[in-house]
Amino acid sequence: MSVSNLSDIQKRSVDDLFRRIAPVADEIGEMFAARGHELALVGGSVRDVFLSRIGNDLDLTTDARPEQVLEIVKDWADAVWTIGIDFGTIGVRKGGWMLEITTYRAESYDRTSRKPEVSYGDTLEGDLARRDFAVNAMAVRLPGHEFVDPHGGLSDLMAKVLRTPGTPEQSFDDDPLRMLRAARFASQLGFTVDPKAVEAMTAMAGRIEIVSAERIRDELDKLVCGGRPREGLSLLVETGLAAHVLPELPKLRLEIDEHHRHKDVYEHTLIVLEQAIALEDPGPDRVLRWAALLHDVGKPKTRRNEPGGRVSFHHHEVVGAQMAKKRLSELRFPKDVVSDVSRLVELHLRFHGYGTGEWTDSAVRRYVRDGGHLLDRLHKLTRADCTTRNKRKAAALSRTYDQLEERIARLADEEELAKIRPELDGNEIQEILGVSPGPVVGRAYKHMLEVRMDQGVIGKEAAREELLAWARAENVLS
Structure with missing residues (x-):
């Protein structure tokens, strides 16, 4: 199909695409044509133009082999990378454009390997036939702008359906x-x-x-x-x-007890995820979303039937944090993501001990300290975790959390909550106690941090007396 065969709307979309990417697309297309090779814009780059979401990353396909692609682009590109060359892909940067040029190919798995086997093809139509879905099996030849859609991808795109070419x-x-x-x-x-x-x-x-x-x-x-x-x-x-x-996700589909005294955990989880997304600013927030998805994964393991038909999930947040850490580690997520998500899962129930505001200022400080750099996400996850249909109960929980955040803000004005430290640092502890660096200093520092959390700012002299009292009780004074 040529561009002239498209509807007016579709033709305007393709024309708009090439107004945006010219001259880079036509320029590189002419370079390949001069060497006797085909080149086409393909896949998501073509699909996205019809969805009005084209970016600066372009996917291209060619009959040229990777070594030939390198030869063609080496003096034209601002930068070239070959990390994907084993799969037939050469990366190119030209101005603000990032191009991935892949040799026509077919790939498949044998049943003993985790890596796809790659073989090169010779035609654009053959390359399109191997692609995942028809909406990704459309192309525009360069430099002539011929639209190629052998599998009805444009029709699928209009119908918003995913169908495989074969x-x-x-x-x-x-x-x-x-x-x-x-x-x-x-x-x-x-x-x-x-x-x-x-x-x-x-x-x-x-x-x-x-x-x-x-x-x-x-x-x-x-x-x-x-x-x-x-x-x-x-x-x-x-x-x-x-x-x-x-596997943790389908296991959340726990059967509801006959008295319906607990929610469907699977459905609850999906609602929490959606509510967490609604609180993102900006988004998407990878850590928050994964924490919302995994926050209750410990429930199946901790479920207990209690007297009177009740169901309990004691300590599911602790078990869930361990499970989240294991799953994300096995999926090879970065260590910081694994740590942050599992920590949020561990902390997501902490607020429920707040009751109607019974926490002392010390408890609020601990909440802030434990939340650390995740505190804002913890606020959002805690709010998202309220899925009750009882509007009065939901409103009460929201008001209580508002009060907690107000207390955090008030204390933050008085103290640097996010940076709470003992009033005596390690050097001062060593000097007062007359000890050298070692375990005693660590224990003393931890004690003074507890004092700071419990009593707030008490002044250097009072802190010194607290330290000495602890040291006498612990028999660490020489």
Whole structure:
């Protein structure tokens, strides 16, 4: 299909695309043509123009082999990188544009390897046929601007449906990660997945285990940080994929006791995630979203049936923090993300000990100190965790948390809560006690921090007396 065959709206979209990316696209297209090679804008770059969301990253495909691509662009590009060359991809920076140029290819997994096998192709149509979904199997040839859509991707785009170019069974067998991509695109684009693809995902869910943890992590992270994560997560659970990549999630579907005295934890979790997203400013907040998703994962392990038909989940926040840390570590998330998410899971119930304001100033200081750099996220997670349908109860909880935040603000005006330290530092402790650096200084510092948390600012002299009293009680004075 040529640009002239498109509807007026579609033609304006393609024309607008090339007004934005010219001269870089036409310039590089002419360079490849001069060397006897094809070049086309492809995949998400074409899809996104019809969604009015084109950025500065362009995906291109060519019949030239990677070494030939390097030869063509080496004197033209501002920078070139070859980290993806084993998969046929060369990265190029030209001005403010980032281009990835990939040789026509087909890739598949054998059943004993976690890495895709890559073989090069010779035609654009063959390359498009191997792509994950028809909406990503559209291209625009360069420099002539011919629109190529052999699998009806534009129609699918207008219908907001995800369908594979060939049979979903063959597509998902070639690259099982595409099953996760379907869920990710459901979240990012708000598209529905073709029923035949859903059927194949359900039948082939176990095939995902051949894919590396890092690739699974990337798709899950994009899904959770998408615009509609509920849709993507629900699809993972319904097809059985979640049982392989995020098994804690489907396990939250606890049967409700006959008296309905506790919520469906799975549905509650999805609501908490949505409510946390509504509190983001700005977003998406990766740590907050993962903490919301995993905040109750400890409930299945800690569930107990109590007298009178009650159900309890004692210490599920502690168990959940350990489980969250394990899962995110196995998915190869960065250590800081693992630490922050698991800490939020551990702290998410702390507020419920506040009651109607019974905490002392000391307890408020501890809350702030324990929250540390995560305090703002902890505020949001705690508020998002209220999913009661009882409007009076919800309003009361909100007012109580407002009061807590007001107390934190008041104390922050009086003290630097986020930087609470003992009034005596390590050097002063050593001088007063007449000791050298070692365990005694550490114990003394910890005691003085407790004094600071309990009593606030008491002054250097009073702090000195507190230290000496502790030292006498501990028999550490020489």
